[in-house]
Amino acid sequence: MRKLPPNIPRPTTTAKGLTGTQAFHDSAWKHVRGQARYIDDLPEPAELLHAAVGQSEHAHARITAMDLSEVWAYPGVVSVMTVEDVPGHTDIGPVFPGDPVLAGDVVEHVGQPLFAVAATSHRAARQAARLAKVSYEPLPTALTAEAALDQQLFVRPSHTQLRGDPDKALAEAPNRLQAQMHVGGQEHFYLEGQACLVEPTEDAGVFVHTSSQHPSEVQKLVAEVLDLPIHEVQVEVRRMGGGFGGKETQAAPLACISALLARRTGRPVKYRMARYDDMVQTGKRHDxxxxxxxxxxxxxxxxxxxxxxxxxxxxxxxxxxxxxxxxxxxxxxxxxxxxxxxxxxxxxxxxxxxxxxxxxxxxxxxxxxxxxxxxxxxxxxxxxxxxxxxxxxxxxxxxxxxxxxxxxxxxxxxxxxxxxxxxxxxxxxxxxxxxxxxxxxxxxxxxxxxxxxxxxxAKHLNQAGALVHVYTDGSIHLNHGGTEMGQGLYIKVAQVVAAAFQVDLDRVKVSATRTDKVPNTSPTAASSGTDLNGMAALDACEKIKQRLVEFAAETYGVSADSVRFENNQVLVGEQQFGWAEFVQQAYMARVSLSSNGFYSTPKIHYDRxxxxxxxxxxxxxxxxxxxxxxxxxxxxxxxxxxxxxxxxxxxxxxxxxxxxxxxxxxxxxxxxxxxxxxxxxxxxxxxxxxxxxxxxxxxxxxxxxxxxxxxxxxxxxxxxxxxxxxxxxxxxxxxxxxxxxxxxxxxxxxxxxxxxxxxxxxxxxxxxxxxxxxxxxxxxxxxxxxxx
Missing domain, CATH: 3.30.365.10 (Aldehyde oxidase/xanthine dehydrogenase, molybdopterin binding domain)
Structure with missing residues (x-):
């Protein structure tokens, strides 16, 4: 500690890497050097099995027979599962029902998973899955939006928004035009395809490494198919090699299938989709x-x-x-x-x-x-x-x-x-x-x-949580519910934390998103990742800062207003302490240096x-x-x-x-x-x-x-x-x-x-x-x- 003489101004320089400044993506150098680890880069656990699925050859058909004997007999195959083998829920629709984890009697798109295979190699699993003998009774199909409109086929009820009397306005307008157009869909084409790795835990649960924008949804759906309480499933996402929305719901089926195979065999299971399978089996932007x-x-x-x-x-x-x-x-x-x-x-x-x-x-x-x-x-x-x-x-x-x-x-x-x-x-x-x-x-x-x-x-999704720890050397650990898919969310929220405490950015470490650190998270989507998680992290920081201010005011006999955080320093009245020095003082005085934070978006509402x-x-x-x-x-x-x-x-x-x-x-x-x-x-x-x-x-x-x-x-x-x-x-x-x-x-x-x-x-x-x-x-x- 040193005291500032009255004629010397307080520090006015800024700590490095705060909000409003240009800071490198937290994984930039790892990306350039090939050191950033994705699901398929994780060390493979002992006795690892690989998953694949058999796929429907018809867009809409009834399955009349399915012979899997040759699939079971293929070298390296350890287990084969159908929907009848699922111990819990068989429908994994993220919001509304309609998405069977494996098909039942009817298939409704080409590529729909019919059964799952676990084998000792990725190649063996894919090769075996092609050997099933399936008989179908074709059913009528609708393949375009126009065909569905003609047949009045909808997955959810139609909806109308109305303001004023448009029919009258149109009839009275000096000019009137009509037109129609088709707007095409889009494949996500993320660099890292869909992938997950599931390991059985020593109890009944599983630990899931997934490339998902919504780890809490993966956790919930895996628990449901396994017929387990949610706390038996832990999910971690360190980073994704791109998402663009394609990993908001589409990552969950892989995790569910892998978890089912892992619990059935007692061995870890990796499910990595080949690009062809990924494009055929996963959804796109709506046309x-x-x-x-x-x-x-x-x-x-x-x-x-x-x-x-x-x-x-x-x-x-x-x-x-x-x-x-x-x-x-x-x-x-x-x-x-x-x-x-x-x-x-x-x-x-x-x-x-x-x-x-x-x-x-x-x-x-x-x-x-x-x-x-x-x-x-x-x-x-x-x-x-x-x-x-x-x-x-x-x-x-x-x-x-x-x-x-x-x-x-x-x-x-x-x-x-x-x-x-x-x-x-x-x-x-x-x-x-x-x-x-x-x-x-x-x-x-x-x-x-x-x-x-x-x-x-969806109003309930506008919420987020965060967890902030300040360690005794002044370093800061941050965890929040947002996921990193290359967009720079981690570095932005880290800058928010650094700015809150006015310390250098390199003091802040963001760890992998995990469901056992911050629960019940919303997907990283809707452009709200920084808005939600940044505010939750800031809330956690403000709680810790409030404790530090109260400690300083009480210890040094100053008003709370005279305690400030600037340029890696804590200013207490006329005294100045280094950040780490002051944190150590607070620790010795038994001040809590950890807090969770929470944020919910205000003002929003919609009457459907x-x-x-x-x-x-x-x-x-x-x-x-x-x-x-x-x-x-x-x-x-x-x-x-x-x-x-x-x-x-x-x-x-x-x-x-x-x-x-x-x-x-x-x-x-x-x-x-x-x-x-x-x-x-x-x-x-x-x-x-x-x-x-x-x-x-x-x-x-x-x-x-x-x-x-x-x-x-x-x-x-x-x-x-x-x-x-x-x-x-x-x-x-x-x-x-x-x-x-x-x-x-x-x-x-x-x-x-x-x-x-x-x-x-x-x-x-x-x-x-x-x-x-x-x-x-x-x-x-x-x-x-x-x-x-």
């Missing part, structure tokens, strides 16, 4: 069939809207109820719809059950209104950006179709700023001139906004009966300006330049946030352009590997890529240090590329025609859009700009 009927005035301002969004859910509910809800909530994107009706259908199809994907239905809902903005512009002969700006939420037009008031109008100024920094108007003039002078190559430009609600739409409420605490906002060039002879195209301005509030880590924005945009661009899920007429996934499914490569990224964070925009809501979520919203910035492609094709008709362009906008679909535009021009009796 949607959407329609709109809109009315608008001669200035392009919406008067009313009737919107339908219909998601292809697959054979079971999974998370589809909330996903289609999210599509409905975001069918306005950033625009006031006026008097509006939004209807959402959860279509049952005989395909794999679709699931969460970054954006959780929001992107699919936004697509229909973004199409409408372009269509209005072409109908009225206006610039699409002007139509978008006139329809933005603002004072007097600030209530959504589900009744939430937009309280913070960020987008008008954000879009104006991006419009200027991207030279939108000048480039628009140059591109129009280029398109008139070039008959084959056409350039397109679009600037599109994103308004994305932040909170789980009325379709009205406040489902989101706040909105994240952003905008992208994209420029493309299209070859109208082949449909091939290239994204040339992208400018992004995104609002993350008071950024906790600008480097991580910018990385999320860049990655999210490219993933969104891939969803809308190159990533195509192709099914056969029998319901078999044909795009089942990297040779047939094209995610964006480095060469697909725009060569001119400019990303900036909106400055001086703290969150008005009391989030952790006034930050905003950044995980999902940037994906929807990719809509600018799709809109720019439509803009380029529209130039063939001198921007008088709004071409249909379903997604993904592959070169084939772009060429079809060019052809449709040329036919429209021909129908007008005029030469197209392509042939001018």
């Amino acid at each position: 949607f069939f959407n329609t709109y009927d809109i009315g608008f005035d001669n200035e392009g301002v919406l008067r009313g809207a009737d919107i339908m969004v219909a998601g292809r859910c697959g054979f079971s509910p999974d998370l589809s109820d909330a996903i289609v809800d999210r599509a409905m909530f975001h069918s306005d994107n950033a625009y006031s719809l006026g008097q509006a009706r939004v209807v959402g259908h959860r279509c049952k199809t005989h395909t794999v059950s679709n699931t969460a994907f970054r954006g959780f239905g929001g992107p699919q809902g936004m697509m229909i209104i973004e199409r409408a903005m372009d269509d209005i512009a072409r109908h009225l002969g206006m610039d699409p950006l002007d139509v978008r700006k006139r329809n933005l939420y603002g004072p007097g037009r600030d209530v959504t179709h589900y009744g939430q008031t937009i309280e913070q109008h960020v987008l008008p100024d954000l879009i104006d700023t991006l419009e200027a920094s991207s030279d939108y108007r000048q480039r628009r003039t140059e591109i129009s001139r280029f398109n008139k002078e070039n008959s084959v190559l056409k350039r397109g430009l679009a600037l599109t906004p994103v308004k994305f609600g932040i909170s789980f739409t 009966g009325t379709g009205q409420g406040r489902p989101f605490l706040y909105y994240a906002n952003g905008a992208a300006c994209a420029e493309v060039v299209v070859d109208t002879l082949t449909g091939e195209y290239k994204t040339m330049r992208v400018d992004i301005l995104h609002d993350v509030g008071q950024s906790l880590n600008p480097a991580v946030d910018i990385g999320q924005i860049e990655g999210g945009f490219v993933q969104g661009m891939g969803w809308l352009t190159t990533e195509e899920l192709v099914y056969s007429d029998e319901g078999r996934l044909l795009s089942n590997g990297p040779a047939t499914y094209k995610i964006p490569a480095v060469s697909d990224a725009p060569p001119d890529f400019r990303v900036a964070l909106l400055p001086h925009s703290p969150n008005r809501e009391a989030t952790v240090f006034r930050s905003k979520a950044v995980g999902e919203p940037p994906l929807m910035l990719g809509m600018a590329v799709w809109s720019a492609l439509r803009d380029a094709v529209s130039s063939v008709a001198d921007y008088r025609y709004s071409p249909p362009l379903d997604t993904p906008a592959t070169p084939e679909r772009v060429l079809q859009a060019v052809t449709a535009t040329e036919r429209w021009v021909a129908a007008q009796g005029e030469p197209s700009c392509k042939n001018a």
Whole structure:
């Protein structure tokens, strides 16, 4: 301890790595060096067995016979299980029933697990699983959302949100348009496939290493299939090699099957899916069939809207109820719809059950209104950006179709700023001139906004816990319910803890997420990982700090207000102590240096009966300006330049946030352009590997890529240090590329025609859009700009 002389100022420098500064991802060097351990890198325990499953060959059929004798006889096979061997629950639906852990008498998608095999090697398990002799009685199938709508097949009831009298508004509007579009799905294509390792414990339970975004759900479902209390199951997640929503519910079946085999054999079991099996057996982003009927005035301002969004859910509910809800909530994107009706259908199809994907239905809902903005512009002969700006939420037009008031109008100024920094108007003039002078190559430009609600739409999930220990040397241990899948959650929450105590970041260690440290956790999803877990960790820190302040005030006879934490120091009146020195004093005085923390999101509510409420605490906002060039002879195209301005509030880590924005945009661009899920007429996934499914490569990224964070925009809501979520919203910035492609094709008709362009906008679909535009021009009796 040393006393500060009165004429010497107190420390004003900042500890290293606090919130608001750029800090490396906590595993960055491990990733680069190949030292980061994933499930398949863990040391294999003695007598390890490997799991595989037999898969259905039919999309919808009754099993009439199943002979597994050759499976049992294959060399290395130790055990084979069917649904009859499950001691506990056989349905592992995450929210609603409908997901059998192994099929019973009826199968409902190609690839559905029929039985499970445990063998001494991964190869032996997979080879044996192919030897089953199964007889089927085929049943009628519905494979698309449109087919399900025709047959009225739904996994959950449809839902309607209604504001005002849209039918009257549509009838009285000066202009009216209708359209429909298909929005494609998306494979998660995480680098690390689905995997888990389950070890029997010395009691009746199991210890589960899983690559899951929702360890508490894995814990619950494993306990249920084993017919055990939850406390007999421990689940750990150190990191995932990508998740994107694909490991929110889809990791649990692997853990359940492995746990069943582990308890049956008494040996540890690893289940690692090959890429082909992963793509065939696990759910994707929902593809949607959407329609709109809109009315608008001669200035392009919406008067009313009737919107339908219909998601292809697959054979079971999974998370589809909330996903289609999210599509409905975001069918306005950033625009006031006026008097509006939004209807959402959860279509049952005989395909794999679709699931969460970054954006959780929001992107699919936004697509229909973004199409409408372009269509209005072409109908009225206006610039699409002007139509978008006139329809933005603002004072007097600030209530959504589900009744939430937009309280913070960020987008008008954000879009104006991006419009200027991207030279939108000048480039628009140059591109129009280029398109008139070039008959084959056409350039397109679009600037599109994103308004994305932040909170789980299921209210009970908006909670989190954390556990913080301060050790006697001043080092700090942190555990929380969030999982790390590469997005930088661990480093952000560690920065929150470092900032709370005002100590260097390297004093804070985050340990693997475990269900026996922080219980009953929500999934790391809905862009809420930092919001929830950061606040829970901060709550734990504040409890410890309060004890330290009370100890200092009592020990040194000062007021609590004169105790401060700064730059690895504790200032007590006129005295200054090193952090570790003061912690040691507190320990010796028997002050508790450990605490749990908890946070639940305030203000949110939604009445499903009325379709009205406040489902989101706040909105994240952003905008992208994209420029493309299209070859109208082949449909091939290239994204040339992208400018992004995104609002993350008071950024906790600008480097991580910018990385999320860049990655999210490219993933969104891939969803809308190159990533195509192709099914056969029998319901078999044909795009089942990297040779047939094209995610964006480095060469697909725009060569001119400019990303900036909106400055001086703290969150008005009391989030952790006034930050905003950044995980999902940037994906929807990719809509600018799709809109720019439509803009380029529209130039063939001198921007008088709004071409249909379903997604993904592959070169084939772009060429079809060019052809449709040329036919429209021909129908007008005029030469197209392509042939001018």
